[in-house]
Amino acid sequence: MKKGVIVQASSRSNGNTSLIVSFVNEELGFDIIDLNKKTIGHFDYEFNNQNDDFNSLFKHIVSNYEIIIFATPIYWYTMSGILKVFLDRISDFLKIEKEFGRLLRGKKMSVISCGSDHEIFDGFTMPFVQSANYLGMDYLGHVHTWLENDEIPNKVNLEIKKFVAKQLNKSTKNT
DSSP states (O other): OEEEEEEEOOSOTTSHHHHHHHHHHHHHOOEEEEGGGSOOOOOOTTOTTTTSSHHHHHHHHHHHEEEEEEEEEOBTTBOOHHHHHHHHHTTHHHHSSHHHHGGGTTOEEEEEEEOSSSOOOTTTTHHHHHHHHHHTOEEEEEEEEOOBTTBOOHHHHHHHHHHHHHHHHHHHHHO
């Protein structure tokens, strides 16, 4: 099984979040999945979106990776809409094809946010922490990033490196 995947969830495939993802991936060498290049419909109780990209993508992720890192820009003080829809659709696998939903148990989740502010507001990580708890996943933490003059500042660079080291150390001790 492959070590991990970075799920990039920005409305711009080549924006600031992508730059951060590329930098993080230089340290990790994980696969990258760009949700902006997928067609994923909203969750609905009739499961009318079964023929979009979500089902095969979710099955691929849970069958092949131990660590899932969600990388999202901050839009309106929270995760991107693309990522929210992705997380909502996990409900499909809690209702139908539950064997795939159960594969999340014991996997590890991390979050990278990218914003225009140096600060992150209280509560940003709550949906990730609580979702990980509910799904039986190990939440490994969050790092907040930003760019200055289209470059990653030294402070962010150091925080990313600490974050990566912490995540890999925790995950290798538990696998």
